[in-house]
Amino acid sequence: MGLKQIYNFIARLNKRDNPYTIVDEQVLLTDGKWEGFLEHDQVIEKTIEIYTLPNKEGERVFAYTLDKKEEVWKTYLKVFSQSEALYITYETYGDTVEAEDINQLQGAAYYLENFIENVKNKLHSHDEDKVRHITGNERESWNSRAFQKDLEVTNQNLQMTNENLEATNQNLGLTQQELLSHKNAKDNPHAVTKHQVGLGNVEDIQQASKAEFILHKEDLSNPHQVTKAQVGLGNLDNIQQASKVEFNTHTTDNIKHITSSERNNWNDKYTKAEVDNKLASLETKIDWKESVATFEDIASTYPNPVDGWTVNVKDTDYTYRYNGTEWVVISANAIPKATTSVDGLLSKEDKVKLDDVNSKKHTHGNKSVIDAITSALVTNWNSAFSHISDVIKHITVDERTLWNTVSNKVDKVTGKQLSTNDYTTAEKNKLSGIEANANRYVHPNDAGTRHVTDAEKTIWNGKANASHGNHVPATQSANNKKFLRCDNTWQDVTPGNIGAAPASHHHDERYYTETEANAKFVSKEDLGAAGYGDMTKAIYDTNNSGIVDKAESVAWDGITGKPPTFPPSAHTHTKSQISDFPTSLPANGGNADTVDGLHASSFTRVHSGSVNFGGNNKEITTAEFKTLLTTMGAFKQPHWIARGSWSYATNQIITDSGFGKIHLAGCVVEVIGTSSAYTIRISTPTTASGGSSSTLNCEFMYVDNGTSYSPRWSKIWTSNNDGGGSGMDADTVDGKHASDFLPKKGLTWNDLKGV
Structure with missing residues (x-):
């Protein structure tokens, strides 16, 4: 093996601010999986793209996870695919030189030094080997001996030639007829064996006739049963070769074939993968997002919004924009709801209250x-x-009743007696008004002797005598509100006419x-x-x-100084005043708000029975599964557990786990965390219909830690899925890496001959 194979040397990159782009780092998969460190350090994780073909062609692979090891500057990747090889593209700020790099370099230098020394020793030993090498004298001696041997062989050949000449002369004595008979004899008169003519390995089979040979030659039924593997065509499909007519027809088919210009036009187009990449990049940069049904759906559909994202809500036709903190309505048709400090629309709750107040108004x-x-x-x-x-x-009603009861009676006075006659108060008052020693005198009250009161005397004394009438003009009725001057003329009563100045005074409200x-x-x-x-x-x-x-x-509008809210005053109610009050309460006193200071949302929620995940047999993605869990309230508790009902028709199927389809019927689903950072764990049953056999009797985990995190499904190794194909891949065997062993197949001479 060479140094590169032994030490896996990789050209290192200097660190810099502008990242390098690493294109098509190839990894070879075993049993649908590869894991290990990427070749370079300081990788920008969001730039990682994996394809089944070089140059970002083929299918893009999303089934991978990123793990952090002790070497935090490195990126440990696990990727899953059915392809034999994958090509990874990413960006990096450069490599970190480690002690291991220096150790490998020193080891390679030591290895190379030892290797050169061994080669030198072998060459020296080979050079000194007198057995394998000959001297110049030995070479001349061998050459001379070879020449002498050639002479001896030549002499022997000459001797044999002389003997052959003698035999020829003897044979010439035979008659011509004998020679011809002998020549035409087919019965092998000399009993020559096949070994004598160099045919010892040929079987004793009669030679086919020419006619048989021609028939065999023209036999196209493969009489010898030759296989395509025997003739080096084992990789070819068993497809009949097209005829020349069919081939010519195919060649001239302008629909199936394209011209050079057409080829250039097609080559100038984006591939599906390139279009998907550009759309994915555009999707992350575009501000306008897909519409949602209600305002509440914005939070679940876009849990990690970016400043400037804009979404339309269908039920109100309002448009909202995220300002970095909250979703703000921006559409012209959306007037904000009124607050205590801002004018706006009424909420539907306030409208109900207003309608109720208006229906009860009184004028x-x-x-x-x-x-x-x-x-x-x-x-x-x-x-x-x-x-x-x-x-x-004033008197009370009781006092009034009492007084009315004793009406026209006199109080009893101590020492005095009341007569038995009907002695009235008026008679008592009359007696009290009689002077002492008075007699009963009745003053006459006829027309000639009536009395005049003092007031009447004053009035009569103030009347004018008969001479005063001479001073009243005949037009008196026309001079009302006037006064008669001494000159016998009527004048208006004014301060000037009566010689009086107006008094100083003020008029106000x-x-x-x-x-x-x-x-x-x-x-x-x-x-x-x-x-x-x-x-x-x-x-x-x-x-x-x-x-x-x-x-x-x-009227509500007639009330000023209204407070914005009306907190209820402290008061109590009896049970009879409470509607729907139960006739009895549990022994624990009812439904407590907290237990040891914790609300119900702080505890694990475990469904006592089974639930239906989706209510139908539809195939869904992981994103749709999360939406389903949200509607089921899984993220309202810190820990939520539910078991799927044993019904294939009412439970859905997850299709994008990377390990096969997971049918949720009979599965135990566990959710930990909130909708922005959570872990989902699924335990599958031993049988299923509609799912994949590879997902049965297994446990799967899905972790999503929010923005900038790449969530992926992982399969938990258990004793149920041990053995071949289980996905377990040990790093070493007895301390040895896979590179320390010879491969099972594909071994070449170059793998054995060393450097």
Whole structure:
């Protein structure tokens, strides 16, 4: 073996800021798998691309995993494919020179030094080997002996020639007839054997006649049963050769064949793999993403958004853009929902509340009266309420009833007696009003002796006498609101006419004319009779706070100073006030909010029975399987376990595991983590219909650690899948690597002859 095969020397790359591009690093797969370190260090993982043919042609392979070893600068790759060889392209910032590299270089130098020394020793030993080599004298001696031997052979030949001449002379004595008879004899008169003529290995079989030979030659039925492997055609298919006519027809077929220009046009096109790569690259850079059904679907469909991604939601026809922190609506038809500080649309919950409030609104028939209530009027109400609330000045209903009961009676006074006659209060009052020593005098009250009160006397004394009538003009009825001057003329009453200056005073909003006051205020007497209701302080301000306690109904828009939210005040309810209250409760007191401070979402969720994964027998991808688990609530718990029902018709099939199809019927599915970082483990049953036999009685694990991570399925090795084809690949056997052993096949002379 050469040094390259022994030490696997690889040209190292200097480190630099701009990455190198490594194209078509070839790896050979064994039993559908290859694993090991990539040839170069500091690999940019996201640039790794694997194809079945060089130059990024053929099918692209996605079934690979990246593992981290102690050598963190190296990239350990596991790849799975049915191809015999794969070609890997990636970018790297350069290699790291390790102690192992120096050790290998020193080992190679030591190996080469020893090898050269061994060659020198062998050459020296060969040179000194007197048995294998001859001297010049020995060479001349051998050459001379060879010449002498040739002379001896020549003499022997001459002797034999002389003997042959003598025999010839004897034979000449035979007659011509005998010679001809002997010549034509076919019975082998001399009994010559086949060994004597050099045909000892030829079987004693009669030679075919010419006719038989011609027939055998023209026999195309393969009478000797020669196989294609015997003639070096073992790799050819058993397909009949096309006839010349068929071949000419195929050659002139311009539909099946293309011209040189057409070939150049096709060669100038992108391959499917190149188009897929460009589409994949474009897909990661494009801002507009595929639409989703609802706003909630954005989070599950695009769990790791990038600033600038834009998605349309079908149910609302709103367009959202990710601003680096959250999804913000940007479409013109989307007005944001109203908040306490920003105007906007009502939410559907607020709309329901508003409709409920609007259906229960009540409009006061005396709204204009309520609007006319002023601070002064409220003050008057408060004063009236204080007066009404005075228990000294007013009596209760019981007191009133008591007084009504003793109406027209007098109080019993100690030491005094009441007559048995009907002695009324009026009679008592009359007696009390009689002066001492007064007699019973009745003043006449007829037309000539009636009395005049002091007030009547004053009025009569102020009347004009008969002479005053001479001063009243005949037009008195036309001069109302005027006064009669001394010159017997009527004049308007003005400050100037009566010689009076106006008094200094101010008018403001506290003063009203009688007309204004009548329009603005309602008197206490009007409250009951004028249809104004019971608008009294005793009814609407019972706590004497100066604020109306309550109103039967006020329009929502008419309420000012509303708080944004209405936290409920502390209160209690009896069981009878709670609808759907159970007649009995469990012994544990019902459904606790937490257990030892932990909510239900903090515990493992294990389904007590089986579940249907998908509800049909559809084939799905891993991404669709994750969406299914999301709808089943698998990511709402830190640990979720469920067993698939034993029904092929109601459970779906995962097709892209890289190990075959996994039918979820009867599988135990375990989910650990959240929707952005999680592990899925599947344990499959021993039988299935619709899945692959290679996935039965196995365990599979799928790990996704979020952005920039390449999630892949892996098959867990167990005693159930031990043995050939199990995927187990030991690094060494008794400390020896596979490169230390001779290959089973494909061994050439170059593998054995050394350097």
